[in-house]
Amino acid sequence: MKRYLQFFVILGIFIVFSCQEKDKTEVAINAIPVNLEVVRFDDEFANAKPEAIPILKNSFPYLFPEQVPDSVWIMKLTDTLQLELKAEIDKAFPNFKTQEKELITLFKHIKYYVPNYEVPKVVTLVSEVQYDARVVLTDSLLLIGLDNYLGPEHKFYAGMSNYIAKALNKDYMMADVAGAFAKTINKFPRNRTxxxxxxxxxxxxxxxxxxxxxxxxxxxxxxxxxxxxxxxxxxxxxxxxxxxxxxxxxxxxxxxxxxxxxxxxxxxxxxxxxxxxxxxxxxxxxxxxxxxxxxxxxxxxxxxxxxxxxxxxxxxxxxxxx
Structure with a gap:
């Protein structure tokens, strides 16, 4: 009986110590300053007039391929699908405050483990349901296609395989961003086993x-x-x-x-x-x-x-x- 009692005492001390260490880590992480810039390009494009297209192209050159003429973007301003996608995004994301807080917390954790990491500018957009590229992370930009996070049962995902649609949910957004970051520091193995x-x-x-x-x-x-x-x-x-x-x-x-x-x-x-x-x-x-x-x-x-x-x-x- 004594031996069992000693075991549980030691186990209890170990658990308490582990929890204290985790608490210290989280306190240190929360203290890391993060300045996050979030730009709602989906809003800016939806509210733009045709004459504003050159201004948007100048501000967001990475979203406007050079080979696409302005006439295409002007037509998109009134395109039925584009308007419907944006309307559904506005229902799912009446604002982006919750996700902004989650991103700040995520980037605090990243900077704790990779101190020199430069937090990218976040740009939200309508991607026309490009679910295989719903998050794109570069050195300075994080692009998030909000129309890929409307919920697995959404009408826009009808006909999709369930294994794809089930992840098109805002609950998985931070995991997608964390996964995109992980790929930047985790090298694919040369070993083919x-x-x-x-x-x-x-x-x-x-x-x-x-x-x-x-x-x-x-x-x-x-x-x-x-x-x-x-x-x-x-x-x-x-x-x-x-x-x-x-x-x-x-x-x-x-x-x-x-x-x-x-x-x-x-x-x-x-x-x-x-x-x-x-x-x-x-x-x-x-x-x-x-x-x-x-x-x-x-x-x-x-x-x-x-x-x-x-x-x-x-x-x-x-x-x-x-």
């Missing part, structure tokens, strides 16, 4: 863990809550499948399509496939990276990102829960 690519995506999701501590796991990876529950419940069986099929060190490109690329479901080639969410290989890579980070808390974010996948995997001591 399935393990290396799983760990690459796992690192990207772990960056989201650091930058979005209040986001749900489902929001970070783009799953529904039900899909996340399925992944957690079947983690051990998935891992056993990867081991038994000797997939970890395979360089077969088909594994990307089966387990890493966006898709309606993952392809184990079993009856249960239709129950699965896509991209489960990313989920498994995430758990490997999390295991490593938990066992090596002294390793910095950048040190972890630089670590080869094989080394990280071996030192993670990853063992999925049964």
């Amino acid at each position: 399935f393990l290396s690519r799983m760990v690459y995506y796992g690192k990207e999701l772990w960056i989201k863990d650091k930058l979005l501590p209040k986001a749900t796991d489902a929001e970070k990876i783009g799953f529904t809550p039900e899909e996340m529950a399925w992944a957690k419940a079947n983690e051990e069986q998935m891992w056993r499948y990867f081991i038994e099929q000797e997939l970890l060190y395979s360089t077969a490109s088909e594994l990307d399509r089966r387990f890493l690329d966006p898709a309606p479901f993952s392809k184990f080639r079993l009856e249960l496939d239709n129950e699965t969410p896509g991209r489960l290989g990313r989920y498994m890579g995430w758990q490997i990276v999390r295991a490593y980070a938990k066992n090596n808390p002294e390793v910095s974010l950048m040190e972890l990102l630089d670590m080869p996948s094989d080394e990280l995997f071996k030192k993670s001591n990853y063992k999925p829960k049964k």
Whole structure:
């Protein structure tokens, strides 16, 4: 009985210490100053007169391809689809204050881990539902197509595959921005093994863990809550499948399509496939990276990102829960 009591006392001290460390980190992050400039280009274009097009082109040259004549933009001002898209954006985003606060918090976290990072200017726009480029991040600009965040059941997304439409929700916007940033510091591996690519995506999701501590796991990876529950419940069986099929060190490109690329479901080639969410290989890579980070808390974010996948995997001591 004494031994058990000592164990729980030590465990309690460890939990309290961990919480205190997290609190200190968040206090330090909140103290970081961030000046965020948000420009509602969707508003400026919607309210423009034809004679203002040259002024807009001068202010936003990156949004007006040189080969497109002014007459096209003038027609867009009264285009039915453009007007309807803007009307629906205004319903979903009567203002951008909530998202602006979330972006400031996100950039505070980024600057904590990457102190020299220059916060980009944020420009919101109507992208005509270019869902595969709903967030574009450059050195100085963050472009957000607001018409890609109207909710999965929106009429504009009718006919889309569910695995695409489910992420077209404002709840996933910050995860998209964090993911765009993660790609700027997380190098795609030269090693072509399935393990290396799983760990690459796992690192990207772990960056989201650091930058979005209040986001749900489902929001970070783009799953529904039900899909996340399925992944957690079947983690051990998935891992056993990867081991038994000797997939970890395979360089077969088909594994990307089966387990890493966006898709309606993952392809184990079993009856249960239709129950699965896509991209489960990313989920498994995430758990490997999390295991490593938990066992090596002294390793910095950048040190972890630089670590080869094989080394990280071996030192993670990853063992999925049964």
